[in-house]
Amino acid sequence: MTATLRKAATEDVAIDIRNMNKWYGTYHALRDINLTVARGERIVICGPSGSGKSTMIRCINALEDHQSGSITVDGTRLSSDLRNIDRIRSEVGMCFQHFNLFPHLTILENCTLAPVWVRKIPFEEAEDIAVHYLDKVGVLDQAGKYPGQLSGGQQQRVAIARSLCMKPRIMLFDEPTSALDPEMIKEVLDTMLQLAQEGMTMLCVTHEMGFAREVADRVVFMDMGQIMEENAPEAFFEAPRNDRTRLFLGQVLGHRTAAGE
Amino acid sequence: MTATLRKAATEDVAIDIRNMNKWYGTYHALRDINLTVARGERIVICGPSGSGKSTMIRCINALEDHQSGSITVDGTRLSSDLRNIDRIRSEVGMCFQHFNLFPHLTILENCTLAPVWVRKIPFEEAEDIAVHYLDKVGVLDQAGKYPGQLSGGQQQRVAIARSLCMKPRIMLFDEPTSALDPEMIKEVLDTMLQLAQEGMTMLCVTHEMGFAREVADRVVFMDMGQIMEENAPEAFFEAPRNDRTRLFLGQVLGHRTAAGE
Amino acid sequence: DTLETVRERGRLVCGVNTGLAGFSYTDSKGEWAGFDVDICRAVAAATLGDGDAVEFVPLTGKTRFTALSSGEIDILSRNTTWTYSRDTELAADFTGTTYYDGQGFLIRKAVGIESAKDLDGATVCIQTGTTTELNLSEFFLSNGMSYEPVPIESPAEAQQQYLAQSCDVYTADTSALAAARSSFADPTAHMILPEVISKEPLGPLVRHGDDRWADIVGWTVRALVAAEELGLTSENVDEQAAASKVPEVGRLLGTDGDLGAMNGLSAGWARDAIAAVGNYGEMFSRNLGTDSPIGLERGLNALWTNGGLQYAPPFR
Amino acid sequence: MAHTALTIATDRIRLPHLLSDTRYRDKTLQAIAAVLILTVLGWLISNTLTNMAALGKPISFGFLFDKAGYDINQSLIPYSPESSHLRAALTGLVNTLVVAAMGCATATVLGLFIGIARLSPNRPLAGLARVYVEVFRNVPVLLWLLLIFALITEALPPPSAFRGADHTATMWLSDSIAVTNRGVFVPSLSFTTPGGAWMLVAAIIGAGACSFALARVADRRQRATGRRPGTWLPALGIWIALVGLAVVWSGPALTVPELKGFNFRGGVHLRNSLIALWLALSLYTAAFVAEIVRSGIAAVAEGQKEAAASLGLSPGQTMRLVVLPQAQRVIIPPLISQYLSLTKNSSLAIAVGYMDLTGTLMGITLNQTGRELEAVLLGMGFYLSVSAGVSVALNWYNARVQWKER
Amino acid sequence: MPAPSFCRTETIAPRPAPEARSGLAGRLAEIRRRGPLQAAVSLLSIGVLVWIVWTVLSWSLSDTWSANSLSQCREILADHRHKACWGVIRERWLQILIGFYPRDLMWRPILAFGLLVPGLAWLLRVKAPPGGRKWGFVPFAVAPYLLWGGPVAPVLSAVLAGLAAWLAYRCGARAWLALCVAVATFAAAHALPVSGDVGLAPVTGREFGGFLLSVVIGLCAIVFSLPLGIALALGRTSRLPLLRLVSTGFIEFIRGVPLITLLFVASTLLNIFLPPGTNFDIVLRVIIMVTLFAAAYVAEVVRGALSAVPRGQTEGAASLGLAYWQTQRLIVLPQALRISIPGIVSTFISVFKDTTLVSVIGLLDPLGLANNIRADSAWTGIAWEIYGFVAVLFFALCFAMSQYSMWLERQLRTDHR
């Protein structure tokens, strides 16, 4: 139905979504989504509020179920089989807008919980991994504190480290910076940038157009539950082909420049 | 200690604070405050967070008590006598950062409550006054709604109208715009501007330097519980004499221009 | 002065059991009935001339004495045993014995026990709040036996336990035992053991310190006994009042002299009481006797002339 | 507050200032209140004294040392009719604490399961849990007590049903446990070697310590290797070895209940009054606990569960490692107040003849001695001290579990 | 690598959701998806529910409505011993409902509750209705008179006094002056030679019984405990240490002891604390005790709500010059009460259930009456039928109320005015 360009070799494909449809009750939230993400590709998804960006991201690691079409992650097809879901979830890390750190555990415990209980890694080893990633995102000195004692930017970076500790091959970000104060956004974007440079496959819902320009291999624009446009960032920002894209960019960029970004 | 400019004739003095000191427990929050405000004067108070601006404002209408020195409002010396406190409070209107409207009453009821119960004005008359001031601040069409149904800017304007209904001779504002979204700030500042132009005596804690420039007769800069500098706005902004003031202005104005305001 | 209070109020306030078959219960119309209830009605008739001018206050074992001493009720007519300490320490006055009772044991015939002396190790349902616990403990102790007490507040609940064989024996005053047995599906399968382990003279109480009121209550009861001796019944009392030539009948019914006035009552006080509830025998057979569902023999409560203990001092 | 106290003295104090000056206003008001309160208290006390004197019963607690004269069927401390009223009260108190402790434990476990079941995606299970909660919490607990008591009395066989060749009921577990409508009789343990009981207790404590140590070792292994070695088989071995040794050495004699005479003799007798009260209190309270658990779990943000799921934790792990530890903070305070009300509700024991504090001190003792005021005051004092103790513990706990925040 | 590009030229219209597999097939598929354990749990749960319903039904379906005594029931049922005997309910249902209230005056409780229920609903609405909640109090003034009756003159005087005070207050009189006016009017009206006997026939508390008693105790307790509880809550949050101490002590004392002991106090000790010779209706004493009991719990609910009102509200009021009482009455309490309505309804439910404890001190509430009825030799030995009937009545009332309170909670949560 929709023309989507696909990589030839399947072993290079990290995520393959075909003709996926999702309904909330009678509301058609995602319509005929086709998207192929190559290994190491960095994709930024944008679009107006309510366009289905979060829903799509959440479908990928089965936080929401879809009603038709297929989602294949790293060669594993998402089915209602619980073992498949588990396999996919351990391949895919996710960062939420509101971080969702576990408030009753210290930063270090947050990071070691899943490796120890899911991956059955020895505790010391898990701790080493956690220390490594906490260091990488620059919050190692906070390791003994509780999430409530950290600033928003620090919390989001811990959330990223927590996902990384599971050594995912793919990272999903759902507006990771939109709940942060302006000063903290930069910290988090820098961390993500670093990840991107290391070749992590990333799907990122964000409105930080600067970030998109800098790191994205492709920008996907969604509206009304469908993918409206999909393009390399330069082409996307300079010469949007779709009317809606143009309208949206006009609003977002217009506002941003007005605000002096 | 601090050089304070004083008007000669006392009947022209709206507020006279002399050697006022305040402690929170053992914390010395206000130190030797001296400030004289002439009738009709408009004063903007600024300073870094925690410098005691709110505390000073709140001492004036006895929301906080002070431990030494004197505060005289409109010729009435603030003492521990309730009747004095009541007299002063009915002379002085106050607007808070978070508006503190009464959510269970309509806008009109918010505005008529105090005149009816404190000033014992007949209800119809109070209503006429309320309608007049609501009209003036431009929210008359909302009179039947509840505060929760209004935008922040509208709420703050209602709060101003509510204070005005008590026909105060002096208005105190404690960061009236800092809880508002940028678009709404202007509505409120415009209202305050109008008040200023009508000759209301005003003490305003704000970081809106544009507003300060435009309306203030004097700018007072506070830090660490003391008044650091007190000057006409032009002098204050162009040639701050105090180091701290300079530092502060550098931060505030720098940030603001950087944000493209 | 209680009599004045009662007259002024126009009602007698009488404390009764919250529910004890034969003695006090309410019928389907919500009317109180029973032996203890009838005593109240008799006193109301004697003082106010109307046997229905009573307000009944249901009381538990715990609340009864307080209700009396605080003045909440005028008489306590609630199967209360006359004991020394109650008469003295609790500041109550027993005005006579309306029912000579004794604590006994109800048991299934199938158990095959003939005497309470064989009850060693039995589980015993007791209705608490009375002298029962003390008697029981003393009886077993003095016979060197052990037992397992199951104390239950209400008789209905205790019977339920007994019927389900949650306990082997049910101990209470024999009147209550008989009442219970009569209501069982198969009364003949149960028997009351011959031993009566205590004396339980039951009667109405009034507060200490109002002698006239104590006299009124006491003599009203005695009048009912005397009426049975003299052959006066609720049916014939009016006729006898007019016609009887027996001097004591005349004195009792107020046609000869005015005994009532000596006690602040009307001349026809006894007549009203008898007309309201009948003589002692009528009252007994209506509520407790062999014709009633309870089916008790008169036994100790027969008139002295018939070998019982019920005896009225002379009315003169 | 509307008016704060200005601490600077601005003018001399005059009479009207007593009410209008913030410096004195509070003190004046309090003085007036104190006078009022003292007057009322004094009035009440003087009334009491006059009334008690008029009744000829001056307040005295001497009756506590008189002979009680009545029997208490369940006494965990030595008691006979010869003992004093004080001892009877203590026996009742112990009984109250026993049933309260049993009730709290069961109510918690039951409530936890029902609360979790109510949130289960399994619709029939959630429905059953909902029915349970609604039915139990909307009918008075006294009624439940009476209904359960009646159920036990009528549905279970009497001891006589175990008798004879044509018995209709049999004991459980090869004739060692008898479930009757007088209660449950279970075997009891005694020892031939002197000090045998202590030996056994020591063995149990030792075995417990060993299993604890074993668990710690397993923890360390898990930390080191990621695999947790199975602990329960070795633990079982230790238990069997230690306890078995102690049992053999101490020469245990199991007294199995036997039908003798009217009743089962020997063994431990859990009376039906205790069972009814325990069941009624725990079933009733479990409904409230379930609601507390449910709302506690619901109070954990949805995002927490999503985060746990996206990390690959299974639903069970999510519940155990993420949701319950967070819910606990919300659950514990109302849970404790449910424990308190269960303890207070245990005073309904008199309805089924369980001899708790209300049945002894405020029941038969009160009746026999006519000392209403003293008995009720003592009883209230006891319940109050229990609540006070629990509140102190609760405050301490609350202070402890607050999450660290900025 | 060159990024693939794509541009949609026409939008996809929403399509209806694929038919969710419904009915049995859908259920079965769902069960299969969930695995055998879940299926077993579902089956077991359904089994338990069915078994319960079956047991209850098979016991209660029995043809004994017309029996006049337990023995007649036994005859009718012959060998089906484990079935209900409904005759007792036919004979006694009215008694269980209204106790000993004179049967010819039954219209009075019916009318009273006909007024009270809408009154209560009016009071407990989420949003203050136009004209305030005050009209909701009218039934509470009328209903007690309907229930207890007695000469009408003092009631009329009280009403007159109230009216006069209100008028005076509206005309600008101070509170204390209005109070004086009220007292004066009452005295004057009382002195008028109105015939003392005109009015409804008096009914004493002792004649109340059954459900009527439970409801009367429960309602009175909640209505009177509301102001008392608010006062206690204000006291507990007061700035005066003495007041705080006394309120806290009272609240914690009441919450620390079982209701039963308070009822013992009402039945045996209250007279001891009062001047010699005082003596009043036991029902009144119980109402007083239950009111104090409920007040402590209401106070805690209200205290929670008071602390939920932001501090800025009092400051806002203070800066407008409102005095302490004005602030509480006009600003803080209206907001706090609105928040605390669900909590108050829950308190009411538990107080209502707790009224059954009065049977322990000999009052004939439904449970006390159960005992009394079982003392009638026609019905000795009956238990389940009466208990079941009473349980169903309590369940119906409490369930309705708890649903209402949950609904209220939802309303309050979504009510973003």
Ligand SMILES: Nc1ncnc2c1ncn2[C@@H]1O[C@H](COP(=O)(O)OP(=O)(O)OP(=O)(O)O)[C@@H](O)[C@H]1O
């Ligand atoms: N649980 C749900 N039930 C029903 N509708 C939902 C649900 N979650 C989302 N929706 C609807 O689905 C649509 C897509 O929502 P989604 O959250 O994916 O949007 P989005 O693009 O992420 O928007 P935003 O930028 O605001 O996060 C919206 O119209 C939303 O209202």
Ligand SMILES: Nc1ncnc2c1ncn2[C@@H]1O[C@H](COP(=O)(O)OP(=O)(O)OP(=O)(O)O)[C@@H](O)[C@H]1O
């Ligand atoms: N109730 C209080 N108790 C103790 N210390 C207080 C209290 N209120 C304020 N303070 C302290 O007094 C100092 C002055 O506070 P104030 O609120 O007046 O500062 P501010 O200049 O208004 O700051 P901001 O711009 O953040 O509003 C601060 O250090 C603050 O921590």
Ligand SMILES: [Mg+2]
């Ligand atoms: Mg989203």
Ligand SMILES: [Mg+2]
């Ligand atoms: Mg401030």
